[in-house]
Amino acid sequence: MSAxxxxxxxxxxxxxxxxxxALAVLPFMVSAGLGNTWLxxxxxxxxxxxxxxGLNIVVGFAGLLDLGYIAFYAVGAYVYALLASPHFGxxxxxxxxxxxxxxxxxxxxxxxxxxxxxxxxDYLAIVTLGFGEIVRIFMNNLNAPVNITxxxxxxxxxxxxxxxxxALAQPLEIFxxxxxxxxxxxxxxxxxxxxxxxxxxxxxxxxxxRAWAAIREDEMAAKACGINTRNIKLLAFAMGAxxxxxxxxxxxxxxxxxxxxSFSLMESIMVLxxxxxxxxxxxxxxxxxxxxxxxxxxxxxxxxxxVQQAVFGQVLVDPENLRMLLFGLALVAVMLYRPSGxxxxxxxxxxxxxx
Amino acid sequence: xxxxxxxxxxxxxxxxxxRYGSIMAVKDISFCVTAGELVCLIGANGAGKxxxxxxxxxxxxxxxxxxYAGQRIDGLPAYALISQGLALVPEGRGVFSRxxxxxxxxxxxxxxxxPDERAAVQEDEARMYVLFPxxxxxxxxLAGTLSGGEQQMLAIGRALMGKPQLLLLDEPSMxxxxxxxxxxxxxxxxxxxxxxxxxxxxQNARLALTVCSRGYVxxxxxxxxxxxxxxxxxxxRVRAAYLGE
Numbered sequence: 253m254s255a256x257x258x259x260x261x262x263x264x265x266x267x268x269x270x271x272x273x274a275l276a277v278l279p280f281m282v283s284a285g286l287g288n289t290w291l292x293x294x295x296x297x298x299x300x301x302x303x304x305x306g307l308n309i310v311v312g313f314a315g316l317l318d319l320g321y322i323a324f325y326a327v328g329a330y331v332y333a334l335l336a337s338p339h340f341g342x343x344x345x346x347x348x349x350x351x352x353x354x355x356x357x358x359x360x361x362x363x364x365x366x367x368x369x370x371x372x373x374d375y376l377a378i379v380t381l382g383f384g385e386i387v388r389i390f391m392n393n394l395n396a397p398v399n400i401t402x403x404x405x406x407x408x409x410x411x412x413x414x415x416x417x418x419a420l421a422q423p424l425e426i427f428x429x430x431x432x433x434x435x436x437x438x439x440x441x442x443x444x445x446x447x448x449x450x451x452x453x454x455x456x457x458x459x460x461x462r463a464w465a466a467i468r469e470d471e472m473a474a475k476a477c478g479i480n481t482r483n484i485k486l487l488a489f490a491m492g493a494x495x496x497x498x499x500x501x502x503x504x505x506x507x508x509x510x511x512x513x514s515f516s517l518m519e520s521i522m523v524l525x526x527x528x529x530x531x532x533x534x535x536x537x538x539x540x541x542x543x544x545x546x547x548x549x550x551x552x553x554x555x556x557x558x559v560q561q562a563v564f565g566q567v568l569v570d571p572e573n574l575r576m577l578l579f580g581l582a583l584v585a586v587m588l589y590r591p592s593g594x595x596x597x598x599x600x601x602x603x604x605x606x607x
Numbered sequence: 608x609x610x611x612x613x614x615x616x617x618x619x620x621x622x623x624x625x626r627y628g629s630i631m632a633v634k635d636i637s638f639c640v641t642a643g644e645l646v647c648l649i650g651a652n653g654a655g656k657x658x659x660x661x662x663x664x665x666x667x668x669x670x671x672x673x674x675y676a677g678q679r680i681d682g683l684p685a686y687a688l689i690s691q692g693l694a695l696v697p698e699g700r701g702v703f704s705r706x707x708x709x710x711x712x713x714x715x716x717x718x719x720x721x722p723d724e725r726a727a728v729q730e731d732e733a734r735m736y737v738l739f740p741x742x743x744x745x746x747x748x749l750a751g752t753l754s755g756g757e758q759q760m761l762a763i764g765r766a767l768m769g770k771p772q773l774l775l776l777d778e779p780s781m782x783x784x785x786x787x788x789x790x791x792x793x794x795x796x797x798x799x800x801x802x803x804x805x806x807x808x809x810q811n812a813r814l815a816l817t818v819c820s821r822g823y824v825x826x827x828x829x830x831x832x833x834x835x836x837x838x839x840x841x842x843x844r845v846r847a848a849y850l851g852e
Binding site: 480 | 685687701718765
């Protein structure tokens with residue numbers, strides 16, 4: 253309804269132009285107003301947007317609870333790290349490694365999915381949780397007898413992304429204006445995040461997307477309708493995994509360092525929270541969830557110390573501990589007051605209200 | 608194997624067995640359905656009716672042989688049956704609650720996705736709204752917001768969208784108000800008259816026997832009685848056990 257009214261007031265291409273301008277100047281405003289730390293947070297937020305959109309395909313569209321999604325992020329990150337760092341002395345170009353990382357993650361998705369997708373609900377969740385841990389532990393231990401991943405020390409000095417011969421880690425001068433490295437990274441991540449978003453939207457409204465919805469709602473009825481449920485579920489796993497792998501490659505190049513501890517169970521849970529809190533299966537909601545859950549904890553981290561100093565004259569509780577406490581409270585509040593997410597699918601709300 | 612003739616039944620089930628662990632839910636039953644017939648499988652709760660139907664639809668593993676249209680189908684996966692002309696309306700309806708009525712019907716025609724089939728699918732959708740006027744009013748509504756009776760109509764309509772030759776109907780009267788049951792059964796009768804063969808599983812024996820031509824009575828996993836609907840309605844054993852007389 254409200255979207256229709258907006259359309260009447262403002263033509264669609266004007267809206268689009270305004271959105272593009274807003275997204276283009278956002279990093280400059282953030283960097284001027286809040287500093288480079290927050291610009292970095294913004295870049296990370298875009299990575300989480302990609303991850304959440306990928307997991308949304310599995311959890312939101314197909315209704316398969318995956319608690320080990322971060323494993324695919326890890327696979328993408330390690331593919332990038334191994335092929336573009338002094339570790340093996342390989343320095344492949346980014347346009348080759350990013351798709352390769354996505355493809356490798358996709359392969360892992362199929363390998364995990366093929367034996368486990370006959371399980372449902374809690375059982376699937378437990379198996380995927382185990383898989384996530386297995387991947388992390390492998391990365392941790394694959395330094396002997398042959399050193400592949402460099403173990404817990406991780407892989408350092410990973411090549412930054414090069415676009416058109418320019419490394420994104422270096423500032424770029426265009427028409428006398430210096431664009432900082434973090435802003436360049438922002439643009440590159442934004443472009444890919446938009447691509448992932450468009451792919452998600454197209455998938456949702458496709459024949460495959462409707463088949464996912466049918467499986468999510470009633471698997472037996474979906475089979476009776478002629479849906480090859482095993483293959484279609486596997487496809488959801490593979491698609492979600494490839495988006496995770498892509499984000500992983502970007503993460504490795506952005507950090508210029510990967511180690512197994514970046515891919516803990518907590519990360520899987522965070523991404524799942526983004527999907528669930530934002531609004532499962534609803535792409536704008538999932539993006540909002542990813543942004544909120546990246547920015548809020550950072551705000552707590554940076555804000556909790558100074559606020560305590562101002563109010564009590566001293567820091568009573570370590571901001572790091574307080575951060576998790578407030579985060580937990582925020583989750584409980586959302587579950588109580590917005591049980592179908594911050595920005596749920598209008599369909600979900602309709603059904604919820606009719607009960 | 609001999610080619611299918613008019614005398615061969617459309618569905619021929621031989622020595623069907625369903626086992627849940629050590630429990631035999633369906634014990635070696637054999638029966639058949641001829642093209643154009645409306646046959647029912649009646650029996651009490653837990654007699655194995657739903658297990659039989661699920662086994663026919665290849666939703667659960669089963670022993671024995673199932674021949675459909677002269678072809679053995681017990682090796683086929685469940686999703687391949689609809690394109691062979693065999694559709695299941697599952698127990699408890701199984702509508703896709705977060706899809707609209709129109710989208711649910713479209714899912715029924717999932718396997719008819721070639722561009723040249725689009726017009727025929729749209730025609731069939733319009734036909735469903737004639738068969739079930741209630742669904743036409745609720746076309747854009749989410750299936751999860753429909754009443755039980757409307758959901759049952761939708762489930763039948765969705766199955767019909769696959770252009771089945773044989774419809775397997777599981778407990779269409781379950782949990783419905785008496786008035787709605789009549790509406791649903793009127794619809795079942797008109798579907799049968801349009802040439803679709805129906806195998807109906809029902810606990811409500813009286814209702815089932817009034818629409819069917821023939822019936823099988825199932826008791827603890829075995830078929831104990833079979834006859835024309837008329838004779839079954841008059842049979843003292845059936846009257847005592849299922850008609851409450």
